[in-house]
Every structure is written in C-alpha cells, then in structure tokens.
Amino acid sequence: MMEKVGVKTLDDLYAQIPESIRFRGDYQIPSEMSEMEVRDVFEKLGSQNNQLTCFAGYGVYDHYTPSVIPSLVQRSEFLTSYTPYQAEISQGTLHYIFEYQSMMAELTGMDISNASMYDGTTATAEAMMMAVAAGKKVNKVLVSETLNGDIRKVLDTYALHQGIELETIGEKGGETDVEDLKTKLAAGGVAGVIVQQPNACGIVEDFTGFADACHDNKALLIINSVAADLAVLKTPGEWGADIAVGDGQSLGIPMQFGGPYVGYMCCTEKLIRKMPGRIVGMTKDSRDQRAFVLTLQAREQHIRRQKATSNICSNQSLMALFVTIYMSLMGKQGLKEAAQLSYAGAHYLCDKLLATGQFSLVYDKPFFNEFLVRYDGDIDRLFSVYLMNGILPGVKMSDGSLLIAVTEKRTKEEIDRFVEALPLVNGLH
Amino acid sequence: MNSKLYGSLIFELSHEGRRGYSLPKNNFGDYEIPASMQRAEEAQLPECDELTVVRHYTNLSTNNFGVDTGFYPLGSCTMKYNPKINEEMAALPQFQDLHPKQPVSTVKGALALVTLLEKSLCELTGLAHFTFKPYAGAHGELTGLMTIDNYHRSHGDLQRKKVIVPDSAHGTNPASAAVCGLEIIEVKSDSNGQVDFEDLERLVAQEGPYIAAMMMTNPNTLGLFETRIPEIARLIHDCGGLMYYDGANLNPMLGACRPGDMGFDVMHINLHKTFSTPHGGGGPGSGPVGVREGLQDFFPVVSPYHGNFAVMMRAYAYILSLGREEVKLVGPLATLNANYIKESLKDVYELPIDTTCCHEFVFDGLKDKSTGVTTMDVAKRLLDYGYHAPTIYFPLLFHESLMIEPTENESKETLDGFIAVMRQIAEEAKANPDEVKSAPHLTPIGRVDDVLAAKHPVTTYRQLKAEA
C-alpha cells in the first residue's frame, strides 16, 4: 500500500508538517489495556460510587426502564448508523423519528415536533432564541422566578451572547405572579415568556390568562414541562402555548449521572419554519412507496450557515428512539398509570412526613410528584444519616429546604423506610 | 425487511386495550389526581403488545445501514468502528443509576473518570483544561466561541466581534458564530486548497482590533494540512485574537501533531468521531472543549451537569484500549488508507488538488463529465453495491464534491473492494448512464421526492390521518 501511495515509511505521510510542531515520542497516557483490564478499571471506579434509593428530582428522575428497550436500541443498525442524509438506506431511523415527532406532538398537545434536541435546558434556550427571531425587532424575554435554576443558568449564558434581555417575573406564594407578568408585558418589547409546569418546586401552577396576556402583547408563550407528567397534566397546547419544550429523560431513560437525555421542542403549525433542529417529513419515493426524509433542511446550518435558525447539527437520535419505544410499549394507558403511581407515592410520602410533625410544606399549593418541605432539624445531618442507609432523601435547596420526588419506581416499602429512617437522625442528638 | 408486512407506523399496529407494559399495583390508598389538573383530551399514543413492538422496531432496524453493516467512507464524519467493550462499560449500573445531583462523596468514581478522561485529552491535544458540558460538536463550537467572547469581554475588548473562517469551512462554524453574537469574515483558499496567507494578512490589517478569533480545522475540510499554521497563529495572536480549532478533523493528528503545539488556544473534540463513540443515527455525541492555561475561568455554562456522561465513559474505555502504544498509529493508518484510495482512483475521478492528503480527500466528480452522471448519481449507485455513500456536495469549493474518509480501521481488502466498485460505476457511467442516474435500485426505497416534503411537510401521524 505504501508503494502505491509513494512513501517509504508512515512518517513520510506527514512530510508537510513543520518539524517544530511535529509530535514525536509517546503520549503520557496509560499503556494499552486488554478488555479484561479495561473491565477492571471500570469495576474499581464503579465501586467508588453509591447506588442509592433515589428521592431526588429537580429535572432528572429515577424512572423504570422496560427491559425491551436496551436490547432494541443496542441493535447495531440503529447504534452505529449516521445521520439519515441518505434517505434510501436510513428508512429505519427516519421512520422512528416520524413516530417520535407524532408522539411528542400528542403528549404536548401541539401541532408539530422536531426530531429532538440535546436536552431540556438547551431546548428551552433554543425556544428563547426562536421567540426573539420570530418577533419583530424585540429582544426581551420574561422568565418566571419559579423556573428551575439549572435551566435559568443556561438561558443566561445564551442570552448574554445573543444580546437578549432576560427579565424575571416575580413569584407569589410559590407560583408565577400573574399581575407582575401582565405589568411587564404591558411595558412592551417582549418577544416571549417562559414558565415551567410543574414548576421548580413541583407545584402545578394555574396559567389561566397567561396565553391571552402574551398574545395581546405579541409575545410567544413557552412552557417547559417534564415529558412524563404530560400523560395526565393539562398540556402546553391546552394552556395556549406557542412552544412546548422540556426533557424526555422521564420517559424511561436512566439517570446516567447527567446524560445523554433528550430535549423535545414542539410548536404551533405557524411556527414550523422558525423551529430549529431536524424535522422528518413523509413523502413518496420513485416507486410510489411511502417514505420518510429529512425536510425543511433549508433552515439548517449546513445550508443557511450564519443565517440558520440555530447552529444545532445533531439531535439525540438514539435517545429519541429510546423514548419512542418507551411510549410504544407503555402506550396510552401505561404512561397514565406510571404518572398516577408517581402522584400517589409522592402524596403518600408527603402525608406521612407531615404527620411526623418534623416537616412542613414550604408552599401549601397543589403538587404533582415532587414537593418542597422544611425539616425542623439539621438538614445536613439528615443527609449524612440517610446516605449511610442507602437513601438519597432529595435535593437540598440553597435555603436549606428539601425537594423530594417520587416516581413509579419507589415501592411502598421504600417510602415507608424513608419515614422510618427519621428517628435515626433524631437519635444522634 | 418486508415493507408490505412490516412497513406500518406503530400507530397503525395499535389496538384499543392491548398492553405492552407491566407496573406494580397502586396500593398507596386513595390519591386521585384532581380533575382540574388533568388534560382534557387523552394523548393518542399507541396501545400494542410487547411482541408487536419488538417486531416493529427490529424490522425497522433492517432498513438502516451502520458501520457494523458495511464500509462508511463519509468524509469529515470519521465513521470508525464502535468497540463493544465501550457499550458494556457505559451500561454498568454503578454508573447508570447515579443522579447528577448526588452528593460528591457518593460519586467519587464517576468524578474520577471525568478527571482521568480530561487528563488524557489534555495529553493528546496539548491543551491544559477541558469542560465536558457541550453535548455535541456544534455545541462545543458554540461553547468555545463563548469562552473566547468571555475572555475578550473580561479585558474590556467589547469590539472584538469578528471571527475569521476559511471559505471551505463546515456550516456549523458560521452558524455557531451567529448564535454567539459574532460576525463571520471569510478568508479565501489558495489554489493549493489552503488558507490564502496574503488574503489573511489583508484581512488582519483591515480588521485587526475587531478580530475575536480565527476558527479553522487542521487538516482542513479538503483533508490538507495547513502547513503555514504556526505563522497563521502568530498573525492572529499579534493582532489580539485567539485561535480556535474545530476538532472534527482531529483523527489524523493522533500520532502526528497536537493542536496546542500548532498554536491553538481553544478547541472542541467530537468524541463520536475521533474517540469511537457511536453515532446513534444522529446522536447523542459529545463535544468537550479544551483550552490552554489561563482560559478555563471563561468556560460558559451551557448545560447543568457533566454533559453526556455515558458517552464520555465510552471514549475513556477506547483510550484505555488503545493505550499510548496504539493511539499514535491512528493518524498514520487513517492517512495511509485515504491516500491509497486517492492514488487508486485519481485516473477516473477528478482530483482537483493532487497532493498528499491526511485522513480524507475530495474528488470533484467523475473525470469524464460528458455522460452527465453527477456525484449524486454515483453516491446513489454505491448504495446498490452495499456501501454507504461518501460525503457529497461538501465542501462548497467544488461543484461535484465527493469527500472520502476511510478511517484507520478498514483492511486493505475492504479498501480494494470499494476501489473496484468505484471503478465499476465510472465504467457504468459511460456504458449505461441511465442505470446510474436512476439509482438506487436495490435499496428498500428509491430516490425520494424531497420537493414535495419541503413544500407540504407532513410531520405527524395526526396530520397524516387528517389529510387522508
């Protein structure tokens, strides 16, 4: 081969690289390992992690993963294939993305969905940019104070570099203050409004009047939701939202210490050409068969370049497949049942904790499967004791309150054990 | 796959009352979700039994083509083999079941992995720190540009909003700059396919104080090493700008040259290209961003946790498997394979720049254009022979671009097979051009009507039913 190419040594292939920057010698990385040795390394690292009974949420939830899913998504034709630019040999991918789009549109109650985005936080940032781009010379976006702080940080980052002005809508009694929203909208120059349902404290808010207030002021309403909750909750579409975004991790994706998850973005039909990300459409092929293809690519980075609606190139395709199979298996009824279990488990735990007299709800407002409580003792001590007993009691907020989430995966025994561990904390006084 | 038997949408296989799931009983007592909270209309999701779901997706997969199926010479994508040990490690429950907000004392192993991967990447690239927050290459580009913008802002250089990009750059480059609020200025390529240094000097003289950075990949999108990179870096640094490296073409540099040594200050890596993590049909990827010492304080917050952690696990398993002995062969072997194909086909395909390439190179269509057979036709005909097409119509510098990147994994036999088929297609173009122009013939579907799809997009089942 080297003869064909006309070189004597592999080194000759790099003759054009200036010697001053040519790398010679060895990289200081570990020596080559066999599979067995690689397994060993990971076993040792893994043993330094604790798998805990998880009552933590705040955007990432411990949900049940049906056994069917890993075996299907690991099929190499799905796993090792590229983006479906060559439609003729990618009908598998394009077909499931069409199904994914259809299901997300159903779940959110919106007209259109894209082929997915990186995660819920960046999808929300993309919605923010979409609202500003869709508006006429407006660059202000209102964000509720009740929005998850992790999402807000990402919005702040994108807004800074895009020259978008973010203004916070105040909170009242744990919910978005609708009067403050109306005042800020009336001040003018608002492209979009971002709220979360359930909000960062788990409260299910009442968005009556929000859509009208936004539209009267030519602003778009953007609602961020945990996907699985929409199986039963009033949808963004029903609230009159223009854009629905969020994370699909709750549809059976393991927590994996932060990713990969899958962001969803759905919108009204009017906004389809302003929506970033890939979109799959149905068409016919030269043999008159039904076929699927990436469409509206003229919006995307590889054609529009600096005029693109976003710079996004990939979606989280395999994760979109993951949740599509989840929604196919669990289906209409399964998703509802899982949501009902989560709701029941959370309220059961909440009642039991309140009954101990050591916990109080921070806000007396309706919640779904996540709630915020104040513990009358030392919260850090509670954490230490619970962790030692294999329980992650929730997410500690900056003011010392505790956000607890319950999913269909938490059994009655596990929840009872949560309450039973409390005396152990007291016992250490 | 038998399309007649298995070509349905999952919705078309749904029957009311069918179940594919099992959940524990609800024995918590009387906790009903209040009607006022609930949605008025049910989500019309399918109701299928487990076997139907399994058959449906299993059959769908047979309509796809992966690296495990056959040769995938997509230029700029680095479709190398995805080792299965990576998959096994990423699925370990001691990592899969971790909540990202678990207290630090309970995730020491996961955090150690992040540090170990960071150290390896620093070694391989010659940079000092990495952030793993970006979820993909384009996200990494954005993160890198935001880092540069933050750096300039901190120095009060608020006027530095221009980024120089070669005219051969990938579409994500200008798009990422735009999302970061920066403006692109293009520098021309010279007749050798490299950055036109005189044009660059002119741009810098003209725009000096407004330049935030120069963004490029090396080797460039034509697969050619930018030999004047040390001078380019000096020129940009002297005017106060930073150098950004698009890591899409890092593969041939493993064992040859490090971006940090070339003079780059910031870069992103595509773990799903260079470090063998699977493409997954279009994601998830991972685009960690590296910087030289001093710039790490300017990393923006573009995601909440450590990015696509499970993807990073795969990359680390790959680096351990290669080790210091093998990783330095990745670049040379990828380069050898690419040059071998180029030399074997340049008599029938038009090679606009006839020089040693790195890991990929570009043909400008067939040498014999009289047949009217285009790059699109050649690409579609390749599908009939069981190969995935190369990258087509990119870079935009040539009208009939065909970009080929074989990667270091492929054997001589595979390359020879591909070369033989490419020669065959060149023959067919002369002997039977219509056969090529109407290809593919042997794939599950023929060419699609994408005009119809763009003019009247049908993107959901609900819409399909409504319009039926």
Next chain:
Amino acid sequence: MAKVIEGLYYSESHEYVRVEGDFGFIGITDFAQNALGNVVYVDMPDVDDEVEAGEEFGAVESVKAASDLYSPVSGKVVEVNEALEDQPELINEDAFENWIIKVELCDKSELDALMDAAAYEAFCAK
C-alpha cells in the same frame, strides 16, 4: 440563458423592480430562480411593513438552499403576492410575471443606483 427583461431595474443580489407610477413590483430574476431550484416556500412581509434599500425583507426557500431577499428600494409594502403562499413554484414558472411584493416607493432616486437590463446581463455573465 437566463431571461432578462428590458425596462426593469436590477440589483446585484438578483432582485428586480418593475416601476408603475409611484409603485414598484419586486421579485427575483430568472437567473436566481434557476440557481435555487424548485421553490418550496416564500417568506413574505406583511402589508404596511416598511422596507429599506439594501435591507432584508424576506426569503425564498428551495430544497437545497434558502436565499434572503434584499429590497432594491425603500418604501411601504402595499400588497404581497398571496398566490405564492399555495403555489411558490410559480416563481420557477415565470419569475418576472410572479412578483413577490408591491411597494409604494418613497425615493425614486434610489433607482439610479440599480442596473439596467444590459448591465445586469453583463453582471450575470461574469
């Protein structure tokens, strides 16, 4: 050879203006529609919007490309070609016949900065 019509004014970004009294009909040239390929969508402004010479006022999309539209003149939009909403391909059929917007011109001297048919033809030949 792309069609070029006498009596119209042309811009370097391949738009034309057909002047009728105080109004101008603006569209893209035959050369442009040919380069774009099958037009699948036209993004048009609203009636009463203001346009400015050299500024973007919309876009034309095909499968493989999306091209911004730059107004050759300044003025107020008095009509948009609604036929293009359902049949964007009319632009491919006859780009000159199927204008995109009708504008009330506010400064006719701007026409002096544009090319005539002969100059535009020479420009395209380059």
